[in-house]
Amino acid sequence: MNAETEKPPLGRRLALHVGLIAACLAIVLPLLWVLRVSFIPPQQSYSTDLLPGFSTENYQALLSGRFGRSYLNSIVVSLGSVLLALPFAAMTGYAFARFSTGGRFARFLMLATQMLPPVALVLPSFTLLKGLALTNSLTGLIIVYAAVNLPFLTWILMGFFKAIPVDLEWAALTDGATAWGAFWRIVLPVSLPGLAAAGVLGFILSWNEFLFALVLSGPSTQTIPVALAALQTSNGVQIGSVAAGVVLAVLPLVIASRFIQRFIVEGLTYGSVK
Amino acid sequence: MASIDLRSVSKLYPNGSYGVRDVDLRIENGEFVIFLGPSGCGKSTTLRMIAGLESISAGDLLIGERNMNRVAPRDRNVAVVFQSYALYPHMSVRANMGFGLKMRGASVQDIASKTEAAASLLGLSHLLDRKPAALSGGQRQRVALGRAIVREPDVFLLDEPLSNLDAQLRAEMRLELVKLHRRLGRTTIHVTHDQVEAMTMGDRICIMRDGQLIQAGRPLDVYADPVNLFVARFLASPAMNLLPMRLKDESGVLVIEGSDGFRFTMPQRHAAAYAARAGTTVILGLRPEDIYEAPQGARTQPFDLAVTAVEALGAEIIVLGTVGGGMEKPMEVTARLSRHAHVQVGETVRLHADLLPAHLFDPQSEQAIARPSIRGAA
Numbered sequence: 001m002n003a004e005t006e007k008p009p010l011g012r013r014l015a016l017h018v019g020l021i022a023a024c025l026a027i028v029l030p031l032l033w034v035l036r037v038s039f040i041p042p043q044q045s046y047s048t049d050l051l052p053g054f055s056t057e058n059y060q061a062l063l064s065g066r067f068g069r070s071y072l073n074s075i076v077v078s079l080g081s082v083l084l085a086l087p088f089a090a091m092t093g094y095a096f097a098r099f100s101t102g103g104r105f106a107r108f109l110m111l112a113t114q115m116l117p118p119v120a121l122v123l124p125s126f127t128l129l130k131g132l133a134l135t136n137s138l139t140g141l142i143i144v145y146a147a148v149n150l151p152f153l154t155w156i157l158m159g160f161f162k163a164i165p166v167d168l169e170w171a172a173l174t175d176g177a178t179a180w181g182a183f184w185r186i187v188l189p190v191s192l193p194g195l196a197a198a199g200v201l202g203f204i205l206s207w208n209e210f211l212f213a214l215v216l217s218g219p220s221t222q223t224i225p226v227a228l229a230a231l232q233t234s235n236g237v238q239i240g241s242v243a244a245g246v247v248l249a250v251l252p253l254v255i256a257s258r259f260i261q262r263f264i265v266e267g268l269t270y271g272s273v274k
Numbered sequence: 275m276a277s278i279d280l281r282s283v284s285k286l287y288p289n290g291s292y293g294v295r296d297v298d299l300r301i302e303n304g305e306f307v308i309f310l311g312p313s314g315c316g317k318s319t320t321l322r323m324i325a326g327l328e329s330i331s332a333g334d335l336l337i338g339e340r341n342m343n344r345v346a347p348r349d350r351n352v353a354v355v356f357q358s359y360a361l362y363p364h365m366s367v368r369a370n371m372g373f374g375l376k377m378r379g380a381s382v383q384d385i386a387s388k389t390e391a392a393a394s395l396l397g398l399s400h401l402l403d404r405k406p407a408a409l410s411g412g413q414r415q416r417v418a419l420g421r422a423i424v425r426e427p428d429v430f431l432l433d434e435p436l437s438n439l440d441a442q443l444r445a446e447m448r449l450e451l452v453k454l455h456r457r458l459g460r461t462t463i464h465v466t467h468d469q470v471e472a473m474t475m476g477d478r479i480c481i482m483r484d485g486q487l488i489q490a491g492r493p494l495d496v497y498a499d500p501v502n503l504f505v506a507r508f509l510a511s512p513a514m515n516l517l518p519m520r521l522k523d524e525s526g527v528l529v530i531e532g533s534d535g536f537r538f539t540m541p542q543r544h545a546a547a548y549a550a551r552a553g554t555t556v557i558l559g560l561r562p563e564d565i566y567e568a569p570q571g572a573r574t575q576p577f578d579l580a581v582t583a584v585e586a587l588g589a590e591i592i593v594l595g596t597v598g599g600g601m602e603k604p605m606e607v608t609a610r611l612s613r614h615a616h617v618q619v620g621e622t623v624r625l626h627a628d629l630l631p632a633h634l635f636d637p638q639s640e641q642a643i644a645r646p647s648i649r650g651a652a
Contacts, residue, residue, distance in 0.1 A: 165358055165360065167356040167359075167360035168360050168362065170322075170325070170327045170354065170360065171356060171362070171421075172362075172377075173326075173327065173346075173348060174325055174326070174348065174350075175353075175373050175374035175421070176348040176377030176378045177348065177377050178346075178348065181377065186362055189362075189364045190364055192364075
C-alpha cells in the first residue's frame with residue numbers, strides 16, 4: 001500500500017478540516033470574545049473593532065467592589081462542601097461497592113434524589129436552614145452543597161472502589177487488618193486518584209451552582225454566580241465587568257480540569273498491579 | 275504449626291446454588307496439599323473459606339483443632355498468596371512485606387530484620403525500595419510469597435500463584451515453592467488447575483468438581499486409580515482413552531470387545547473383580563502410555579490403529595488414530611510412543627496395549643468398577 005492510497009483525497013481532507021475548525025471556533029470564539037471584552041475599556045465594550053484598546057479597568061472596577069469577597073466566598077463554600085461531603089461519600093460508596101449495603105433499593109433511592117429538579121429542594125432547604133439560623137451564612141451553604149452533591153460523589157466513588165481488586169482487601173484482612181484498617185490503609189490510598197477526581201468534580205458543581213446560592217445567601221455571603229448575575233442591573237448590563245468576572249470565575253476551573261485529567265489518567269493505570 | 279480439618283463444609287449462595295458442598299478433608303500439620311479442578315469447581319472458594327474471606331454456610335472448619343468458623347481472617351494466622359499477587363500498589367516492597375507484621379504490632383527493628391531475612395531468602399534484597407509497578411511478573415510473585423513468609427503463619431494458602439508466569443519461570447517457581455515448603459515445614463494448600471503442578475508439588479492432591487471433593491490421595495495413587503471418569507479424564511494430558519466396550523465371559527476367560535479386530539483378554543489378576551460385570555457394556559480406561567510400539571512380553575496384547583494424526587513432541591510421539599474400522603462409529607485412541615517409533619499418518623500400525631493398569635468404568639454411574647490396585651506391584 002503506498003502513501004497516496006492511505007490518505008483520503010485532498011478535497012475530502014480539506015472539507016474535513018474546515019468542518020472541524022468551524023466546530024472548534026463555535027466553541028472557542030464566545031470564550032475568546034469574553035476574554036477580549038474583559039480587557040478593553042468599558043466604554044468600548046460593544047465596539048466592533050478587533051481590539052479597540054487594552055485596559056485592566058474592568059478588573060479594577062470589579063475587584064474594588066464586592067466581587068473579591070464573593071470570590072473568597074465561592075472558594076470557601078466549594079472547598080468546604082467538598083471536604084464535608086467526600087468522607088461520607090467515600091464511606092457510603094465503599095459500603096455500596098463492596099458490601100452491597102441496602103441492596104439495589106438504596107442505590108436507586110440515592111439516584112432518585114438526583115432526578116428531582118433542584119428547585120424542588122430549594123424551599124425545604126431554606127426552611128430547614130432558617131430553623132437553624134443558617135440562612136445568609138457560608139456554613140449553611142456548605143452543608144446544603146455537601147448534601148446535594150453527596151449522591152453524585154458517592155456514585156462516582158462507588159465506581160472507583162468497585163474497580164479495585166477485592167484481592168487487595170483480602171490480602172490486607174489476612175495480613176491482620178480489620179475491615180476498617182483495610183479501607184483506611186489500602187483502599188483509600190489506592191483510590192486517591194478517584195478521590196481527587198471526585199473532589200474536583202464536586203468543587204466544580206458547587207462553584208457553578210446558582211439557584212441555592214441565590215436563595216440561601218445574603219449580600220455578604222453571595223457567591224460568584226450570584227455576584228455576576230447582580231451585575232445585570234436596572235441601569236443595564238455592565239458587560240465589561242461581567243466579562244472580567246467570567247474570566248476570573250473560569251480560571252480555577254481551567255486549573256482544576258488540568259488536574260482532573262491527570263488524576264483520571266493516573267487512576268486508570270495506578271492500581272493495575274498484576 | 276497447625277492441621278486443618280474440614281467437616282462437611284458447604285458454601286451455599288443466596289441464589290440457592292452450592293459453591294462448595296459437604297467437603298470432608300483432614301490436612302495434617304506440615305502437609306502440602308493440592309486442590310485441583312476445572313474453573314468454578316469450588317477449590318478457590320474452599321481456600322477462601324479456610325482463610326476466612328468467605329463465610330461457611332454449613333459444617334465446621336478447624337485449624338490446629340480450634341473451630342475457626344466465626345474467627346476473623348486476621349486471627350487465623352494464615353497467609354494467602356493470590357493469583358493476582360494483590361500487592362499494595364502504593365507501598366514499597368519493604369512496606370508490602372512488613373505490612374502484616376506492622377498490623378500485628380511488631381517493633382520497627384523486628385519488622386526490618388524479618389523483612390530483610392525473607393527478602394534475602396527470595397533474592398529480593400536489591401528491590402526492597404521499589405514499588406510493585408516497577409517489578410517484573412516473577413519479582414511480584416516473589417514479593418507476594420515474601421509477604422506471606424515474613425509473618426511466619428501456621429498455614430500457607432496459595433491460590434493459583436504461578437498461573438500468571440511464563441512457562442520457564444513457572445517451572446522454576448514450582449521447584450522453589452517445594453523447596454520453601456520443605457524448609458519452612460508449614461501446612462500448605464496450593465490451588466491450581468495445572469496438572470503438572472498437581473502431580474509434582476504436593477504430598478496429596480484433592481480433585482474437586484462442582485463444589486464436591488471427588489478424590490483425595492497421593493498424586494501417583496490418584497493417577498493410577500482414578501475413582502471415576504472425571505478424574506480419569508482430568509488428570510494427565512493426553513487424557514486416558516475411554517472406550518465403551520462389551521465385557522464377555524468366554525468359557526471362563528474374561529474378554530473385552532469393541533469390534534471384531536479390537537478385543538482384549540482381561541488380565542487374570544482382575545478377573546475376579548470384573549467377573550460380575552460379564553455381559554454388560556463397560557468403559558475401558560487405557561492410558562496412552564500403556565500402549566507400546568513393540569510387544570512387552572506376555573503383558574501386552576496387539577491391536578491395529580489407523581493413524582489420523584502424529585504429534586512429535588521431541589521426547590515422545592503422541593499418535594492419534596481410530597480402531598474398529600468395521601464399526602458404525604470408530605473409536606478414537608491416543609497412544610504415547612517413544613520418539614524412536616516410526617508412524618505415518620494414513621497407515622495402519624500394530625500397537626500393543628498393557629491391560630494390567632487399565633480400569634473399567636460403569637457407563638451409567640461413571641464410577642470405576644472396584645478392583646485391587648496394582649500400585650507397588652511390578
